[in-house]
Amino acid sequence: MIKQLIFSLTVLIAASVFFYSVRNIWLNIKLLKPAYPLDRWNQRLGLLLNVGFGQTKILRFPLIGFLHALVFWGFLAILFGSAEMLIDGLFGLEKSLSILGIAHKALMFSGDLFAFIILILILVFLSRRMLMHVKRFEGIEMTHKTHKDATFALTLILLLMVSLLGMNMGYVANHTSHASIYPVSSLFVSIFWIDSPEFSHVFEQINWWAHILLIFFFANYLPYSKHFHVFMSLPNVLLSKLEPLTQMSNMDRVTQEVKLMLDPSAEIPSSHPNQIERFGMKDVEDGTWKHYIDSLTCTQCGRCTSVCPANLTGKMLSPRKLLIDYRARMNEKMPHLKADANFNDQKSLLDDYISREEIWACTTCNACAQECPVNIDHPSIILELRRYIFMEESKAPSLLNAMSTNIENNGAPWQYPPSDRMKWADQLYINE
């Protein structure tokens, strides 16, 4: 009974803190611009199964992708066990979900096995980060802090797996008839164990508490970590842009103005005159909810940067940095902006975080978006910043201004008159 009470209290605290974090994110989202309507749910579910649960994009890097996919699938099995622990703890039960019969056994079995696999893999990932020189984990945006975050989260996962196995071992030692459901734990128990029911019981309880408390801690650490992708990946994939990668978003306000220019008698829907929105993006609040959840989802894996032609040829642009910058600026600015709508710290995403040199180096090739395992859309950040620079500041590179002027004057990016448009067809013969 006392255990139940303490446990319920812990759950309450953990859930409240988590709710607070999520609420903050939600309030941020509400301050941002709309991205696109969320329709075509069949297609979205397809993506969720394929890119989300099927992990198809992470598998584009076959070896390390497969190892990571194992961790993901293992987490799903282990999640079931965590849900059971929650029910057990709240209602003072033991293995409450065993009423599910064979399904329960199968999930326990795979959970135990995966805990061991993940433990080994985390050790591999940790040593890869610490001992090997992985180019993908380097770059100007990869600071000491981001590396520490990665190491800390990996260590937490390691402890989660150790405590899970410890709990299973204690359980198996006292329930030998269930040994076959916990293959790895029962193997360990058979190799080394102190043959005392009390010891087994205490050992199981300690690990039970350690595991569930670690889960609560981990869940509340995640919203402030790059490992938030554990929660965000699936929703982010579900909410992906469904249009072709190279299709840019339309600016409806410009459409209205252009229509008015071409036909002054056209009716415009009345807009809110005192709410003049910026064209494009200068700072984070000009972005959409998708830019924000993209930035929360980014795992900093660097797959995007590793295929970026600008980055590969030594330019300053690194698509991963765009997401890190966006998130950092959100964290910096949003708390103030929520308190005071006119807040201004003389800083902005453009220039103070993302430089013009980065923005103009992009070829919009979409290699980054293609490679990102969680369907992040980097070019859209760049293109929104360019829209701001071009339309609000008129500070695009001079050659691009010249190109634009040519199109305006003579309908081509170069200085040729429209009357020359058919010159290519002069003296065109075909052999028949």
Place this chain on the structure above:
Amino acid sequence: MSSNSRLIQVPIFSECLSQNKTPEYLFWVGSAGSFDDRAKKITRDFVKILESAKVDYAVLGSEETDSGDSARRAGNEFLFQMQAIQNIETFKMYGIQKIITCDPHDYNTIKNEYPAYGGNYKVYHHTEFIAELIKNGKLSIKSKPFGHDAITYHDPCYLGRGNKIYEEPRFIINQVTENLVEMKRNRSRALCCGAGGAQMFKEPEKGEMEVFELRTKDALELNPKVIITACPFCMTMLTDGVKLHEKEDSIQVLDIAEIIARANQL
């Protein structure tokens, strides 16, 4: 094979209208295809293919104006939309429903971005169109002009990753050669040539090398005799890349339309 040569009178929509003809397809030449000297050759060869397959087509001539793709990617949304709406008006005037183009950027813009302003068309990239002509038996390939020379294909970003057209170009190339070799980065992993997103019209940012230099290196690793692409911008970049690596005497950079025109000695 070639018995006589005939001067092509490229049909223009405005003239067709006065003759009460409504061609089935608009061949959208695009700004690069109209004005860039290298791209103009591709335009000419593609028209020969249209003629030899007896396709009912016409062009807009001086009524065509820039698609707005580069302006939009440079950030000038106003200009892009003006161009788009103007072109859509022209298409409407001639009742145009089907459009073919050799430019993946214009293809992408007209196909995916013009619908926002009420312009809905069946749009073909010339690689799709040629592949269909071959499959329908309207175009038969008469020779394999490249023998056993190694040929590689560079996927334009706006065609490949943008619009998932990977196999049609390869289908066509396989009609004229048995030796299509793939670069290590191909299809959805292809490296950009460096021209997209309005880069074509500006100086590159500073770095260790040019993007086209790196991409050309990918191709040179295969020792090809021919590098094929299907985009006027990629053509410029890869041609420059081959020159930079001083290989212009031994390696040709050609468009898909050009290899077909050569195979059939058009």
